[in-house]
């Protein structure tokens with residue numbers, strides 16, 4: 001049996017595989033992949049020396065731990081043919097946005113189920129994964145799954161009812177942050193900075209500010225206050241953000257993503 005198999009070998013599967021290989025959790029020959037797109041299969045096999053499966057069904061027969069990494073809209077056409085091949089000592093890790101453990105259990109009669117909401121920065125080992133286990137999950141399974149996602153960044157075990165919120169915040173969050181980064185860089189260009197310089201300044205500013213929060217534990221409000229001198233420049237910028245309803249827009253963005261998650 002392969003240690004792990006990926007149903008769908010797109011962006012997120014690739015990010016997880018990079019983490020596994022980079023941290024030497026498993027070797028390429030212990031990782032099975034299947035993707036409906038033959039060019040994608042070729043790319044994954046050539047780049048990561050992973051093992052191609054002939055079909056999702058074969059994968060289900062041959063992988064001890066199966067990662068569901070297709071789009072949620074594709075899952076209903078994939079799972080009915082995969083589920084009958086799963087037996088009681090296999091495990092299924094789903095990264096499908098909006099798919100509850102209960103919904104998954106409707107397809108999988110056997111096997112342990114885990115739900116994970118990773119995020120795109122897993123690609124560079126800076127991911128944030130929210131993870132929910134079934135109450136019956138064994139300690140061995142918990143360790144295996146935590147090790148896999150810790151190899152792509154940080155992990156947080158959450159009760160399942162919090163997973164849609166986590167998905168809308170940290171799962172979708174890189175898209176919002178990228179919009180903010182782009183706006184910051186556009187602003188720099190407007191004020192005369194070269195484009196490449198503006199991106200570098202914007203990206204490192206986001207990374208550095210996040211690092212201060214993570215490393216000092218300071219509240220975002222305290223960090224803002226450390227930057228805004230009385231009568232200075234930054235507080236004028238903060239005032240303009242408030243006038244633009246930046247906070248309300250972000251809160252609305254996450255709420256919109258939660259509502260969409262519930263539709264999937």
Ligand SMILES: NC(=O)C1=CN([C@@H]2O[C@H](COP(=O)(O)OP(=O)(O)OC[C@H]3O[C@@H](n4cnc5c(N)ncnc54)[C@H](O)[C@@H]3O)[C@@H](O)[C@H]2O)C=CC1
Nearest residue numbers: 008009010011012035036037069070071072096097118120
């Ligand atoms: N992209 C992101 O930032 C995040 C995505 N997710 C979840 O991860 C999952 C995968 O997303 P991505 O990797 O972004 O999508 P993707 O589109 O990059 O990858 C999906 C892959 O599935 C393949 N595929 C389509 N039909 C198939 C089939 N019948 N059998 C096997 N493979 C098939 C596609 O060819 C594609 O390579 C989704 O369920 C999404 O909700 C979760 C967190 C973050």
Ligand SMILES: O=C(O)[C@@H]1CCC=N1
Nearest residue numbers: 097167168171172173
């Ligand atoms: O937008 C999506 O469907 C996925 C789920 C979380 C991040 N991206």
